[in-house]
Structure formats: C-alpha cells, structure tokens
Amino acid sequence: MSDVAILGAGMHPWGKWGRNFVEYGVHAAREALHDAGVHWNDVQFVAGGETVRNGYPGYVAGSTFAQAMGWNGARLASCYAACASGAAAIDAARARILAGLCDVALVVGADTTPKGFLAPSGGERQMDPDWLRFRLLGATNPTYFGLYARRRMALHGSTEADFAAVKVKNAKHGLNNPNARYRKEVSIEDVLKSPMVADPLRLLQICTTSDGGAALVLTSMEYARKNGAKDPVKVTAVSTVTPRFPKTVVDLPDFATDSAAAVAPPELGFRDSIATAAYEEAGIGPEDLDLAEVYDLSTAIELDWYENIGLCKEGEAEKLLHDGDTTIGGKIPVNPSGGLACFGEAVPAQAIAQVCELSWQLRGTATGRQVDGARVGLTINQGLFGHGSSVICVR
Template sequence: MAEKVIVAGVGLVPFSKPGASEPYPVMAAKAVHAALADAGGLAYAKIEQAFVGYVYGDSTAGQRALYEVGMTGIPVVNVNNNCSTGSTALYLANAAIASGQAECVLALGFEQMNRGAIGSQFNDRPSPFDRFDEATQALVGHSEVPLALRYFGGAGQAHMQQYGTRLETFAKIRAKASRHASKNPVALFRDVITAEDVMNSPAVWPGVMTRLMACPPTCGAGAAILCTEAFAKRHGINAGVRIKAQAMTTDTTATFEARDMREVVGFTMAKNAAKKVYEAAGVGPKDIQVVELHDCFAQNELISYESLGLCPEGGAEKFVEDGDNTYGGRYVVNPSGGLLSKGHPLGATGLAQCTELVQQLRGQAGARQVDGARLALQHNLGLGGACVVTLYEAV
C-alpha cells in the first residue's frame, strides 16, 4: 500500500515585480524557512530529499538556493516543466513519500524573472514550441501578437466562436480575481478593478484580449514539506491536510490534430489529469469546495472550468454569470487572486497554489476563508506540455 502523504508545512514570500525582488537564493531560503516553521519548527536536517523548480536560471540553481538553508548532502533534483514546474516538483516529492523512498521531502519553487514577455533563451537549436507555433500560425495567424497571447487568446477566441462567449465574460473573471486578491497580503496586485476597467484597458488583440486579461511577469518563491503519517506523529506535526490524489499528464495527439486552439493550450491534457484524480480519489467535481487553477490568462480560467469538469463544456459563460466561481457560488475559484492578481513566478506558482489550498483546508485563510472547505483541487499547466492536478483533503 502507498504511504499516505501529509502536507507538513508550506511557505511563501510576497510576490513582486521584476527588478523589485530579492535575489532568488534569498527568496527561496525565506520560503523554505517559512515552511519549516509551519511544520512545527522542523529542522532542515530532517529533510531527506529536495525537488527544486525554476524555469529561468542556470543549472544547479536549486543547490545554490538550498545551500542558503543548509548543506546536509541530500539529493537535490532541479526541475523545469515550464509553468507547471512548481507542481512537477510537488509531484516528485509526493511520489517519493508515497513509494516509501523517503519519509520527509521538500518541494521548492522560485523565479527571478525579467520584465516583458517571456521567450526562448536558446535560439541556435529547435524550439520546444516549434510545433505549437506552427499550429497557432495556421489556426489564428496574427504573428504581430506575442506568442503566449496568441496561444491563450486564440483558445479564448475558439470558445467565443463556438459558444458565443462574450469578451466581457473574460473581463468578469479578471475582476473577480482582483476582488479575491484584495484580501491576500502576499498578492502582487491588491487593488480591486471592475469588468469595465478590464474592458477599457489597452487591447493587445482587438476583440480577443485586453492587457488586464493577462497575468504579469512576477518574482517569488514557495515551498512545501511532505511527510508520512508516522513521521508527522513522531515530530508533533499537524497532519490535518493530505494529498488524496495527484496526476500528471502530457500532450496527446489531440493537441495538434484537433485543429483547435483550446487543445493547443492543453484542454485534453488537463481533462485527462482531472479524470485520473477523480477516479483515484473516488470523488467528483461536485464534492470539491475550493479550486486554485492556472489562470495565466482570463481565457484559460474559463476554459479550465470545463476541462476540470466544474461545468459542462460550453457552459462556462453561464457558470460565470451565475457566480459559481466565487464566494456564495458552487465553488470558490482562485481565492488567492490567482495568477492574474497574485502573480505568476513560473517555478513558484504550483507551490503558491499548494500553500493557498493547505491554508484553506486548515481554516487559516483569514478573510479569504472558504466556509466548510474539506476538498481542494489544484490545476497547474505548462505548455510544451505538462499538467499536474492535485486533490487535497482535510482529515
């Protein structure tokens, strides 16, 4: 039997704009120290393995970051899976505990980003996105628009064309994110904005996306410590939250063969991961109270409602209009403010989502608290591609 995996401690540093953050080793060390403190003051020497995620950084930056905490000789595995990097580190840590390979493991993610749109760092070799770019060019064109905006804007446009979804619906999602973030002290953007503000922001793709529908480049760090039940008991650790089920998926042939921008940005990949998690846990979407999903663009939040089974395919606009994505509705989606308002430091995003959901299930989320939260779903997506879906349970 697999070991039950307890989330022993979580830690996060406030996110900041590029150029305004501390260096990545400082941010990472602070996140780890916060997670150790959250785990009842656990000593770093008790950590047996570490999986460290970042996207933009040199090799062994994971060691450089952790050496600020301690040099104990443990295995340190550096992880890069694009925007799903943080959750990929968490996935590996979870597997190490569940398999019995270790009793206490650290997952750490950080990012020290530059200003402006993200892009390739190695232009003398094939890009991992070349097939994605070719598909996007064939489906939507608009080569003058930055690629990430074309990917997700094109997916939103496909939803608009098939279901009549209005641009204002994406604006309402962004406004909702701001209301949630206003109650989160570690969010990057805490000012409340309206759907009208979003609609009136500069158009980056007229009729398809405005600037405020996109998440900002962000710096930050997050950490989670996982352990067995026996380890938690021996060290007096709060064992109130565990990982009930988790799955990682990558692209299928549908990504390019379906000729649908929603597939290019991982609709089936996310749907498959969610299905695996629901089946493994013996629950359905209706059993969940709170969700942190990958809203790198407002368009992707809407599409993810459907891929995760929170509403029927084609039903996302009604889902938004009915308020089923916020307090008082069927689910509370991204109570942290999500990537849109909390920020998106690529390697740290998955650990930030984990931190929010663990705090929710412990009843420690303060003004953001979701009443009666017992099951929490996390969705972290990286194009190229990988998707990690994790279900947490309060026990």
C-alpha cells in the first residue's frame, strides 16, 4: 500500500496581515490538529515548508513551528523547493509514514511577504543566477509569465480576453471561500482595464504575494482506522520529479534552456512529466479526475496547465474554459478554491493549501464552492530551479 490518510486540514486566511509568519503557521497547524482530532503531543514528525524572506526562523521552518507549538520531541524536516516547498514537505512526511518510521506527521507552511515583486536575496551575488536575472535582464517572475502568454497567443491564437475569462471564473469560485484574500467578482472589462505589467498580462492576470498559512495532518492508514476514520481522504500520489535533459523551455530563473544539439529533447516536456508521474503513481488518468487545483501564477498559465495535466489537447484549453467545463458545475472544475487569483501566493504554504482544498472538496465540506460528488482530485505546481509538484487525493 502506498496510501496515507489526510486526517486534518487547516489554514490561516490569506491576506496582507503583516504579522510574523510563525503565527499563521501555528494557527493553521492547530486548526488541522483540531480537524483531525489528534493531539499535538501525538505528532511524531513535523515537516515545514521554508520561507526565505523571514530570516533564520524561516530557514528552519520545521523547528520554528515545533518550538512555537511547544517542544514535544518530534523529529523534523525543513523543505525548500520554492513554490513547490509545500509538496516537498508533504513528500517527506508521506515517505516517513510509508517507511514505517512514524504514524502521525504534521505538515506546515506559512509566509509573510513584502509588497511588490518578489526579489532575490540582497548583496552583490554574481554567482547566483536568481540575482543575475534581475540584474542583467530585469526579469521579474511576471516577465517569464509574459513570455509564456505571448507564446500561447502566437501558437494558439489566444487573446487577452481569453486570459481574462480565467480570472473572471476564479474570482467567482473564490467568492465564498473564507480563506481567500480577494472575494469580489470581476468582469472581463475590469481585467482589461487594469494596468499592463508584463505584456500581454495585466495586473488582474498575475497573482499577488500574500501572507498565509496552511497545514495538514497526515497519518498511516492503520492509525486512521484505529482512530475511527473509516473513509478518510487519501494521498495516492506525490510527484516531485525534476526535468529531464535537455530541458527546452526556459523556466524561472534560467537565462537559457539546455542545448538539444547532442541529445534529442525528451518526449514529455517538464510540466507534462510532473502530471504523468503523478497519474502513474496513483494508477489513474485525467479522465478520472473530478477537480483540479492548478497553480495560476497567471491566467494564461492556468490554460497551459489544462493541457499539461491532460484535460484537453494542446491548443484546446480556451474552448474548455469557454464551454464552462472548468467552472464549478462543469465537467472538470479547476480551482474551485478560487486559486491564486483569489489567494495570491504565500510561497511555502501554497502547495499545502492546494491539498487542503482537495481534502475539503473530497469530504464534501467545501461550503459555497463544493464540486458535487468529488472523489478524485489533483494539484499541480512547479517551483523554480526545477521542482515538480503534484498531489493526487482520492476518497
């Protein structure tokens, strides 16, 4: 068996609260433990998603949360994989449970973010590609999102209005989500009137940075049964694959792709391969999904994900969107939580938050945004420097 149970999920609402990230993490952890009916003293392993913006406590996030909850002797991991940090933490906890080294693990991620663009570490860092891409190219994260969006327009004839329709959908989805930061309907016109940031993407098509915290209590299936959880949500796959050489699409924070002069590119691109590995591990395919939470760093990237996770063929994502298939009530709702469009990104918490949403959806408790009868869900995301992140949950 390769399943672990999600006994509890908890979040601190996303926003721009300006408080210490530890507070959000502990709030989320307590919610998750309460949800699970598990006492903190019974947690044997804590996996923390690291934040690099909050000094040493952020680097040793696992320890920071454990100390803040009150030392209980649990073992620790602190995981950094950029936007995929939460999935890396889930992966560490799951592996430890499946190895029989513990029964109960707590996964926590939280962040406090500054205003404006995410920026590299300070100082003069000529050896750091992340520093250099800002210095030499002025390439912010939205710069890369703009490149992908223009490519999509050139290849598939997508329009700014197509991209805007993603925001309109996600804004509707998030209206009743108590943890979402933005709970307001927007129109296509609102999106198209917002200031241009990275052509062709405007302010309302790019996710903001947020404060927030998310946590999960993961346990062995046996522990779950013994504690009366007869039909818990299960994690059946965690894909944290890296790209295969040569990687021929430029990702953050690259200056260049690999060269395919000597070795032909792999059959699957990196993003496709993240989902494929998850499907293989879970023994299911895209046709089995009831919902997906995809990382909509930009509206255009959400459309790319539809194709990467196999919801439709390449170039058909706009049709899927406009047919209403990815809206709640449609064939395969995407981002019923409201997605990053309604949350903004709290980096180390975000991949965990995606899984929180799946667990509530699969339990049927996602009030105001419930996907009817959802039993199978997938999350997908990618962290810079080659971190894949996809989790499949089943109930």
